[in-house]
Amino acid sequence: MKQRAAPASQARDPAMKKTAPWPMIRPPATIAILGGGQLGSMLAQAAGQMGYRTLCVSANEADPAGRWSDHHLIADPGDANVISRIAQDVQVITVETESIEPSALAAAESIGARVAPSSHVQTIVRDRRLEKGFLAANDLAVGAFRVVESAAQMQQACEELLADGATEILAKTARGGYDGKGQRWIRTPSQADAAWQALGQVPLVVEAKVDFVSEMSVIVARSPDGGRSVLPVFGNEHRHGILFQTRMPAAVSESTARAAMDLARRAADHLKVVGLLAVEMFVLADGRVLVNEMAARPHNSGHVTLRAASRSQFEMHIAAICGLPLPEVEILRPAVMTNVLGDLWSVESAPALTKVGEHRSPDWATVLADGRATLHLYGKTPRPGRKMGHLIHTGHTIEEALVSANAAFGRLTTPS
Ligand code: AMP
Numbered sequence: 001m002k003q004r005a006a007p008a009s010q011a012r013d014p015a016m017k018k019t020a021p022w023p024m025i026r027p028p029a030t031i032a033i034l035g036g037g038q039l040g041s042m043l044a045q046a047a048g049q050m051g052y053r054t055l056c057v058s059a060n061e062a063d064p065a066g067r068w069s070d071h072h073l074i075a076d077p078g079d080a081n082v083i084s085r086i087a088q089d090v091q092v093i094t095v096e097t098e099s100i101e102p103s104a105l106a107a108a109e110s111i112g113a114r115v116a117p118s119s120h121v122q123t124i125v126r127d128r129r130l131e132k133g134f135l136a137a138n139d140l141a142v143g144a145f146r147v148v149e150s151a152a153q154m155q156q157a158c159e160e161l162l163a164d165g166a167t168e169i170l171a172k173t174a175r176g177g178y179d180g181k182g183q184r185w186i187r188t189p190s191q192a193d194a195a196w197q198a199l200g201q202v203p204l205v206v207e208a209k210v211d212f213v214s215e216m217s218v219i220v221a222r223s224p225d226g227g228r229s230v231l232p233v234f235g236n237e238h239r240h241g242i243l244f245q246t247r248m249p250a251a252v253s254e255s256t257a258r259a260a261m262d263l264a265r266r267a268a269d270h271l272k273v274v275g276l277l278a279v280e281m282f283v284l285a286d287g288r289v290l291v292n293e294m295a296a297r298p299h300n301s302g303h304v305t306l307r308a309a310s311r312s313q314f315e316m317h318i319a320a321i322c323g324l325p326l327p328e329v330e331i332l333r334p335a336v337m338t339n340v341l342g343d344l345w346s347v348e349s350a351p352a353l354t355k356v357g358e359h360r361s362p363d364w365a366t367v368l369a370d371g372r373a374t375l376h377l378y379g380k381t382p383r384p385g386r387k388m389g390h391l392i393h394t395g396h397t398i399e400e401a402l403v404s405a406n407a408a409f410g411r412l413t414t415p416s
Helices: 036-049 064-068 080-087 102-110 118-126 129-137 151-165 189-198 256-270 300-308 313-321 398-413
Strands: 030-034 053-058 070-074 092-095 145-147 169-173 182-186 204-208 214-222 228-230 234-238 241-249 275-283 289-295 335-341 354-356 358-361 375-377 388-395
Touching: 030 036, 030 080, 036 064, 036 313, 053 064, 064 070, 064 092, 070 129, 070 289, 080 092, 080 102, 080 313, 092 313, 102 118, 118 388, 129 169, 129 204, 129 256, 129 289, 145 151, 151 169, 151 189, 151 204, 169 335, 182 189, 189 228, 204 234, 214 300, 214 313, 228 256, 234 300, 241 300, 241 398, 256 275, 256 289, 256 388, 275 313, 300 335, 300 388, 335 398, 375 398, 388 398
Parallel strands: 030 053, 030 092, 053 070
Antiparallel strands: 145 204, 169 182, 169 204, 214 228, 214 234, 214 275, 234 241, 241 335, 275 289, 335 388, 354 358, 375 388
16 A cells, blocks of 8 residues: 655655755766666766766666666665665765655765755655646646545546546556556546556546647756756657657747746756756647656656767766756757667567577668667667667758658568
């Protein structure tokens, strides 16, 4: 049984009590990265290039972030004892996933460690109930939603939202869902109970369907002294709840981009986040913007900056948590990032598979022959739906990059 969480406005912010200044953390200081996924691995690469040392804490030896870090501690990164121990040996602690327990971060904060994001921020961004409550309480535009913690509340929430004009409802588990997991669409009140059961009878946020014309994300880097830099606006396309493609720049008007950047900036300031805050948003037909969700870490859409911007999101995160200056991030050339999912390794969907040693692998040569493409693979074991890597295509124009990206994706997925 999950504990009922306090509303965001009542959640305690231990970082608020800390008065000690956050000095500039200079290389070769050591940065602890909690979590072992690809975001951690790209953070470790950026940190290494900037002269820092890294200590990755993750559960498995094979985790990608461990392979790219100077040190790899194989332990539970959410264990307060483990994190209190490593806090003595590092100058700053960061996370690469919402799954890290805030209590582990709080334990490190309580002995004076610098932790970014703070346990307070981590508490909010990993629970959709607190996240939506935070957004609504701070006047950051969100669609209609209800918090649901029982079958009766679920029934009532669905009836109310549908009566208020929602065409459909999306029920999402408050915690643990990502990439479209832990979600169910509901079209009539009679489907409410089945969805409640199917999602495991756990706390939910149920949302009215937003009839968006497009999706976008804005990433803000914020330093301990409140200085910030907003990265260029990204345009996102999701398929089956998973990010498929990101384009930079996004195809939105200047006023929509300004509104989105302002929303992201205000969210980062209200949270007093240190490091990156990624804000996913919906763009409505009239140009208005609604926040979908937030992440206090690098974001999949931001990978496009690796090859096409003056700073990558990973460099900006390291700079922010170390209190370095945060320059404006400029687009160097238009670019498109396309995710590479584990489905491509299955024979059915990728007839172009070639045999490499013992393993079958997509035929990357068909993609890389085009000089516009770079391939980033994370070194994970393929599974359908799993993010295995991404492609970045650049072009003189965004249209050129899109044509190359879609042709490459087509070659990987279409029978020859
Ligand atoms: P999420 O897990 O909240 O990031 O949702 C994944 C994707 O599902 C989003 O990027 C949208 O494409 C879609 N989605 C989520 N919430 C809604 C909503 N309220 N209305 C319409 N589509 C949604």
